[in-house]
Amino acid sequence: MFFKLFVLLAFLFTFAQADIIRPVYLEVTQKTTDTYALFLKVPAKDDKNTPMKVKAIEGCKENGAHVRESAKGVYSDRYTITCDKGIKGKTIEIEGLENTKRDLLLRMEFIDGSSQSALLNPLHNTYIVKEDAAPTQIMQTYSWLGITHILMGFDHLLFVFSLLIIVKNMRRLLWTITAFTLAHSITMACATLGIVHVPQQPVEAMIALSILFLAMEIVHEKQGKPGLTSRYPWIIAFTFGLLHGFGFAGALAEIGLPQQAIALALVFFNIGVEIGQLIFVATVVLVSLLFRHFTHPSFMEKLEMYLVYAIGGLSAFWVYERILAF
Structure with missing residues (x-):
């Protein structure tokens, strides 16, 4: 045989x-020139004792309601931040990711129609927002997601x-x-x-x-x-x-x-x-x-x-x- x-x-x-491995997911959506909506979704099955959060971004402050939810093995955070000089060029850091074995998919949508994507991991839990992102960023991110999805x-x-x-x-x-x-x-x-x-x-x-x-x-x-x-x-x-x-x-x-x-x-x-x-x-x-x-x-x-x-x-x-x- x-x-x-x-x-x-x-x-x-x-x-x-x-x-099947589900990555942590962070979505950052630009609402106005200086306002951004953040949505962090964490599959909680293996990480109940290791909550994550987005570290305070330099020059940005939280405003409005901060909604935390937990349902069907997932916990999530939704809130809005205001950045006086925008978010490009600044560093997004995910606290708690270093204590897990998960990847994190970061997706950013801007009001000009552009977007950025990155796959973070416990060893590299920060991302510097680029002024302009090349299409190869999406290619690399989603190719790796496809590979890890089938292998897991x-x-x-x-x-x-x-x-x-x-x-x-x-x-x-x-x-x-x-x-x-x-x-x-x-x-x-x-x-x-x-x-x-x-x-x-x-x-x-x-x-x-x-x-x-x-x-x-x-x-x-x-x-x-x-x-x-x-x-x-x-x-x-x-x-x-x-x-x-x-x-x-x-x-x-x-x-x-x-x-x-x-x-x-x-x-x-x-x-x-x-x-x-x-x-x-x-x-x-x-x-x-x-x-x-x-x-x-x-x-x-x-x-x-x-x-x-x-x-x-x-x-x-x-x-x-x-x-x-x-």
């Missing part, structure tokens, strides 16, 4: 309790991994991955641009069901009853890829898009997703070749089945959990 990975057993249980999106990776177990021919694998990529690119673009509206919770349940379906197809194949996926893997990859695209769109909706560069951000988020997917596939291929070389085929056969049953059990749990969340 081609894809038989002991190392992914540890990978499976490491991430079994993890959600455990359900999407399990679907791809299951395809890798089923498809044993490299040419068929290329067509299968291409079909999956094409499908989720279509629905992600349609949902993000508002062409199609699909409730997110049923989509997440169906994504889990797609993983369970592949796990069952692998078991049936092992029993000498190959199913549709074994014969036409690209059809299954394309069909379920449409669902996964809606999942990616939901994540992108949480992050937000710069209004003057929606298409650019969407394209580079998708490019980031594809880069992350290729990194994962290449890693699986490389490690599988190493294990095939150094281990006995019978051991790898048993290990593969353990992995398949673990994937099936986890995905069944996700289906149940996500249906209950409707």
Whole structure:
């Protein structure tokens, strides 16, 4: 067998309790020449004891009501600041980010229609607002968000991994991955641009069901009853890829898009997703070749089945959990 990975057993249980990583989000919107609305959103599951805030910006003062809310695992701050000489050239610092393992997406919208984006992290929790930002800033930010989303999106990776177990021919694998990529690119673009509206919770349940379906197809194949996926893997990859695209769109909706560069951000988020997917596939291929070389085929056969049953059990749990969340 081609894809038989002991190392992914540890990978499976490491991430079994993890959600898709949601970055902290800070939006700064210019309202008038010297007034800015700030919105800080922090997923609170892992950071309940490490609250964050925007450090006082030099030359700016808070005015009006400061609204703090906490709901559905997220806490947020909304307030307005006044900066006599504007905010460009000044430093925005996020206190508390250094005590987490999260990234923070900073998005700034100005009244002249321009915008700026940056991805901060615990080691670099400050940003100097630029006078003018190049489009490459959006490209870099949303590409990296796409990469991290797919690599931390455990359900999407399990679907791809299951395809890798089923498809044993490299040419068929290329067509299968291409079909999956094409499908989720279509629905992600349609949902993000508002062409199609699909409730997110049923989509997440169906994504889990797609993983369970592949796990069952692998078991049936092992029993000498190959199913549709074994014969036409690209059809299954394309069909379920449409669902996964809606999942990616939901994540992108949480992050937000710069209004003057929606298409650019969407394209580079998708490019980031594809880069992350290729990194994962290449890693699986490389490690599988190493294990095939150094281990006995019978051991790898048993290990593969353990992995398949673990994937099936986890995905069944996700289906149940996500249906209950409707």
